[in-house]
Amino acid sequence: MSVPRIRAPRLRPRWGRSVALWAASAVLLVYVLAPVAWLLSSSFQSEREIVSRPPHWIAQKPTLANFAAIFSAGERSVTYETRRAADPASGGYIPSTASSLVPALGNSLIVACAVVMLNLLVGVPAAYAIAKIRFRGRQASLYAILATRVIPDIALVVPFFLLIRNLGLLDSLWSLIITYLAVTVPFSVFILVSYFESLPDELDKAARVDGCSRAQTLTRVYLPLALPSIVAVMLFAFLASWNEFLLALMFTQTPKSQTLPIIVASFTSDFTISFSFINAAGVIAIIPPVILAIAFERYIVSGLTTGAVKG
Amino acid sequence: MARIRLNGVSKRYGDVVAVRALNLDIRDREFVVLLGPSGCGKSTTLNMIAGLEELSAGELWFDDALVNGIPPHHRDVAMVFQSYALYPHKSVYENIAFGLRMRGMAAAELDRRVQEAANKLELAGLLGRRPSQLSGGQRQRVALGRAMVRQPAVFLMDEPLSNLDAALRISTRAQIKHLHEEMRTTFIYVTHDQAEALTLADRIVVMKEGMIEQVGTPDEVYERPRSMFVASFLGNPPINYLEGAIEGEAGAPVFRHGSLRIGLPAGKLRRVGGAPVMLGIRPEDVLHDGVPGNSVLTGIVDSVLPVGSDRFLGLKVEGCDVFVRVDKASHHVQGERVSFALVAERLHLFDKASGASLLDARA
Numbered sequence: 265m266s267v268p269r270i271r272a273p274r275l276r277p278r279w280g281r282s283v284a285l286w287a288a289s290a291v292l293l294v295y296v297l298a299p300v301a302w303l304l305s306s307s308f309q310s311e312r313e314i315v316s317r318p319p320h321w322i323a324q325k326p327t328l329a330n331f332a333a334i335f336s337a338g339e340r341s342v343t344y345e346t347r348r349a350a351d352p353a354s355g356g357y358i359p360s361t362a363s364s365l366v367p368a369l370g371n372s373l374i375v376a377c378a379v380v381m382l383n384l385l386v387g388v389p390a391a392y393a394i395a396k397i398r399f400r401g402r403q404a405s406l407y408a409i410l411a412t413r414v415i416p417d418i419a420l421v422v423p424f425f426l427l428i429r430n431l432g433l434l435d436s437l438w439s440l441i442i443t444y445l446a447v448t449v450p451f452s453v454f455i456l457v458s459y460f461e462s463l464p465d466e467l468d469k470a471a472r473v474d475g476c477s478r479a480q481t482l483t484r485v486y487l488p489l490a491l492p493s494i495v496a497v498m499l500f501a502f503l504a505s506w507n508e509f510l511l512a513l514m515f516t517q518t519p520k521s522q523t524l525p526i527i528v529a530s531f532t533s534d535f536t537i538s539f540s541f542i543n544a545a546g547v548i549a550i551i552p553p554v555i556l557a558i559a560f561e562r563y564i565v566s567g568l569t570t571g572a573v574k575g
Numbered sequence: 576m577a578r579i580r581l582n583g584v585s586k587r588y589g590d591v592v593a594v595r596a597l598n599l600d601i602r603d604r605e606f607v608v609l610l611g612p613s614g615c616g617k618s619t620t621l622n623m624i625a626g627l628e629e630l631s632a633g634e635l636w637f638d639d640a641l642v643n644g645i646p647p648h649h650r651d652v653a654m655v656f657q658s659y660a661l662y663p664h665k666s667v668y669e670n671i672a673f674g675l676r677m678r679g680m681a682a683a684e685l686d687r688r689v690q691e692a693a694n695k696l697e698l699a700g701l702l703g704r705r706p707s708q709l710s711g712g713q714r715q716r717v718a719l720g721r722a723m724v725r726q727p728a729v730f731l732m733d734e735p736l737s738n739l740d741a742a743l744r745i746s747t748r749a750q751i752k753h754l755h756e757e758m759r760t761t762f763i764y765v766t767h768d769q770a771e772a773l774t775l776a777d778r779i780v781v782m783k784e785g786m787i788e789q790v791g792t793p794d795e796v797y798e799r800p801r802s803m804f805v806a807s808f809l810g811n812p813p814i815n816y817l818e819g820a821i822e823g824e825a826g827a828p829v830f831r832h833g834s835l836r837i838g839l840p841a842g843k844l845r846r847v848g849g850a851p852v853m854l855g856i857r858p859e860d861v862l863h864d865g866v867p868g869n870s871v872l873t874g875i876v877d878s879v880l881p882v883g884s885d886r887f888l889g890l891k892v893e894g895c896d897v898f899v900r901v902d903k904a905s906h907h908v909q910g911e912r913v914s915f916a917l918v919a920e921r922l923h924l925f926d927k928a929s930g931a932s933l934l935d936a937r938a
Contacts (some may be wrong), residue, residue: 466660469627474721475648475677475732488664 288412300550307543314539330544333358334365352499359534361527364519365545368527373552375523376505377435377570379444383452383501384494385447391456392482396468406457409450420515430514439515440523444505452497459493460486495563503553523551576601577651577728579624584633586619586785593619595785596633602693606755606762608772611782611809617638618733620782624763625731626650634916637728642798650729653722657734659714661706661721665686668702670721692720712743723754725773732764736771747888748774769809781805798921803930805925806855815897817854818927821847830854830924833893840919845898845933852933855923858887858900861915870917872893872897876907888913 301321306314308326369453393399394406424443433439463486471481487494507527516522531542557564579601586594593615609617623635624627626647635642653674661670668689670688675685680753693699696716713734723729732751735742752775758802766772772779773793778868781788781796781804784804784870789801800806806814819832828839838852861872872896875889881887881903888898888907899915907913924933 464658464660466658467662469622469625469647470654470656470660470662470721470757471673472627472647472655473625473652474674474725477646477648480677485662 284506294417303543303546303550306539307547309540311538311540314543330540330575331548333364333541334544334548335568359529359531359538361519361534362541363531364522364527365524365548367519367547368522368524371437371508372524375440375444376502376552378437378441378500379448379505380498382441382445382449383497387450387452387456387497388490389482390449391453391460392478392486394453395457395460396486397478398466406453409453412446413450414537417510421510424511425514434515435517435521437521440505440508440512440521441510443515444501444508447508447511448501448504449541454502455497455500456493463489492563495560499556499560500565502556506553507548576690577896579626579761579763580634580636581635582621584620584623584635585631586616586623586628587631587913593785594623597785597787598912599747599787599790601761601763604759604761606764606777607754607780608764608766608770608776608778609780610766610769610784611788611827612767612808614784615782617767617782621680621731621733621763622653623703624729626651626656629861636786647799647902649819651727652729653725653727653733654731654733655718655735656723658739659711659718659735659738661714661717663706665705666702667698667704667706667709667717670706670717671698671702671724674725676723687718688724688726692724694722701919711738711740715739715743715747719751721784723758726758726760727797727874728760730758732759732763734766736765736766736768744771751775773809781808786935789863799926799932799934800923801856801932803853803925806925810857812858812898814923815895817856817892817895817897818851819854821849821852821924821933823847830922831868834894835873835924837872837917838919839922839924843935844924851927853925853927855925856897856899856917857921857923858898860918861899861901862918870919871914872899873914876909876911876913879907879909 271532302319305321305323307330308328309320310322310325310329313320313323313325317412390409396403414568420443424446428434428439431442433442439470458547467485467489471485472478476484506513507525509529513529514525516526519527526547528542528545531545576857581597581599584594584599585592586904597616597620598747603841609620611617619628621631626642626645626649630643637650662673662927665673666779671689671692675688680688689702690699693702696719698713698716698720701709701713701717709717714924715738718735718850725871735751739747742744748771750762764771764775775829776793778790779793780790783804789796789805791799797809800809803816803878817832817835819830821828821839824847826841828841828844830837830839831853832854856872872890872892874892876888877891877896878889880889884903886901886903886905886907888899888901890913892897901907908935925931928934
């Protein structure tokens with residue numbers, strides 16, 4: 265009888281795998297970061313330098329004039345006739361809506377902060393109830409909330425528009441706050457439900473036996489423990505509101521209510537296009553989300569994934 | 576201190592009935608253990624008493640107050656959970672003090688109670704730590720302390736020792752018994768561990784499939800089980816069963832299993848003859864071998880299992896396995912034919928079909 269020969273497994277060189285991973289990561293990183301790097305670099309370049317060939321990845325004559333132009337734009341009135349009389353450092357082209365940029369920054373901040381606050385106000389109790397209170401239709405309510413996100417935003421524009429118009433809220437910040445809530449709350453609830461479900465039910469029971477009402481159980485026990493998911497929800501709601509374009513375009517008409525994406529987009533359809541000014545505005549637009557992401561980086565991943573992935 | 580009465584208490588989750596028309600009267604300051612296998616409704620019953628689950632039907636009384644629908648924070652109960660349920664973001668001190676803070680206790684009295692509990696439970700040096708920095712036994716003591724400082728009318732425990740190792744479980748069991756004597760309050764304790772129930776309880780409530788199978792003192796449920804379920808659930812190693820029939824006159828009934836005949840106590844049987852029965856013999860209820868009489872168990876030694884203090888023999892009796900406990904000094908060997916005298920009064924007899932005891936209640 266022949267003894268079966270056991271074949272040793274062929275060992276693949278591990279370094280090959282590492283090199284492939286590094287290469288793939290590098291390609292991805294360049295793909296994601298190159299536009300941001302160019303945005304950042306060109307915001308410190310004059311219009312002349314931006315359009316030079318070959319382009320300068322690092323500004324040869326860095327200037328803050330683009331940013332200065334943004335913050336002093338409110339002092340000037342730009343018309344077709346006066347458009348070239350403005351700041352020479354930015355190529356002389358100042359968009360006619362430039363003076364709306366700083367107010368739009370304020371509008372974006374107000375809308376984003378309001379959406380964050382209201383998301384928490386609505387989402388946290390809803391998620392706690394769905395995750396921890398046994399009631400008829402509990403699962404169905406979660407599915408119903410999530411089902412609203414199956415419909416693409418573009419399909420909601422007309423119903424939203426009619427609603428906002430009938431409420432008399434067109435061209436007001438409330439129009440944005442209300443519609444952004446409808447878009448963000450379902451996802452916030454989903455993140456929070458996943459997280460609350462990962463916290464033991466017995467904590468809920470212990471707190472209630474210890475003398476907490478439902479509301480106190482939520483605020484004194486679950487909220488401190490759910491901090492990562494709350495931060496994740498805050499970031500998600502903030503970014504979704506900060507970056508939103510389509511609904512803002514439909515519901516806002518004047519600088520009174522227009523947000524940053526609308527104003528920045530309007531720079532591209534002006535008398536002439538000033539890349540230096542647009543890029544500087546772009547940099548300003550990404551500063552708040554980047555600060556938030558860096559500040560809460562450690563919470564984001566755990567907040568989004570805990571409870572969502574079950575073994 | 577409270578007397579607790581459950582009148583026809585039921586709990587349903589949709590179509591599933593977790594607890595079925597439970598009637599139970601727990602006396603003030605009594606230590607009652609709800610005992611049963613997983614899914615028998617014991618924890619659900621405890622949660623209903625705590626106010627954590629609503630009753631689907633029935634009435635729950637604390638002394639003279641109907642407490643159906645009263646939320647847990649308005650019932651004077653404290654509870655210890657299987658997983659301890661300590662608040663991970665609070666220190667040991669804050670965990671123990673939390674229930675008192677929620678009731679608005681003055682700081683000085685709160686601190687006195689926390690320190691007193693900490694000293695009693697040997698937690699004094701650990702008050703600043705977080706639960707994650709404690710061992711399992713220490714966490715368990717914090718959970719006990721948290722309930723203790725409240726000085727509640729009813730002390731509820733849901734399998735509090737399940738997560739401890741065997742040695743710690745025995746010492747903590749003693750600590751809980753001591754705590755009951757000291758606090759002089761009503762304790763309701765849920766477990767599936769029969770040893771815990773037998774050691775701790777004033778009365779044991781054995782539950783099965785949402786219903787009470789038997790209520791009695793540890794001696795009553797162990798010595799006079801009303802059903803095969805109760806007899807099987809209590810005792811380690813478990814009770815042995817032999818299937819057979821009752822024959823003979825009412826004055827001298829005999830259990831017959833193949834060629835085996837065992838004399839039964841006269842005048843205590845509910846019936847003689849009829850349907851098949853199960854004879855229950857506890858491993859410790861055999862006497863030294865070779866004694867003549869009509870209640871004798873004869874078999875071949877199949878295995879010898881020394882457990883330090885005793886020795887267990889696995890016997891083959893008419894093709895059935897029977898475990899008996901013998902003195903550790905005995906020298907039985909495998910294959911040996913042995914006979915043990917049985918104490919007729921300690922034999923158990925059940926109807927095979929219903930599992931109900933066929934012995935008259937011997938109060």
